[in-house]
Amino acid sequence: METAHLKRFTAIAGLVLALTTLNGASPAPISTATAAAVESPAMTKAEQPAASAVKVTLLSFAPMAGTPGSADFKIATLTFKIEASAPVTVTEASFYVDSAPIDDGSGHTAPLTLLIHTGIFLGPPGTKVDPGHPMQRTVWLKAQENLYPNWSVVYNQTENATFRWRIGGQPVGGSVVKPLHKAWP
DSSP states (O other), rough: HHHHHHHHHHHHHHHHHHHIIIIIIIOOOOOOOHHHOOTTOOOOGGGGGOSSSEEEEEEEEOOOOOTTSSOBOOEEEEEEEESSSSSSEEOOOEEEEEEEOOSSSSSSOOOOEEEEEEEOOOOOOOOOETTBEEEEEEEEEOOOOTOOOOOHHOOOOOOOEEEEEEETTTTTTTEEESSSOOOBO
């Protein structure tokens, strides 16, 4: 009996750590495996998180214009749509835009989180998305230039970035690679 409790505690502790990371406690990008689902070797098939009933579609993106902090600066915007095949409660979402792995000359080759918007309020507790009521929003994506000394170099060299998201209450997030410097529908 104690072994079963320890296995569950280990799985829950891993999930809490992953959710803390996903909710912006660390600006570092997370792996697709972590974003998809936290799975402990001790978890049985019955204990694994269910697949998400939510479908997120990125509808359009307007890239950042100018330099952050300058008079001509325009913040990047992202329009997304959330659909569900059955009623699903959603209250918040988070979006991240990660660079491609780039060597900036100092030996750094890991992706950087270039743009972010976490904890987007989608509605009060109990807000649902269902087949007849999809949700569409446009959000600003804040540049992370103050977190990384080589941010502008990496931003300028990244043609195609990984746009990833997490919808609160859903076990699985998602990602897609799209152009970073061109508007797209």
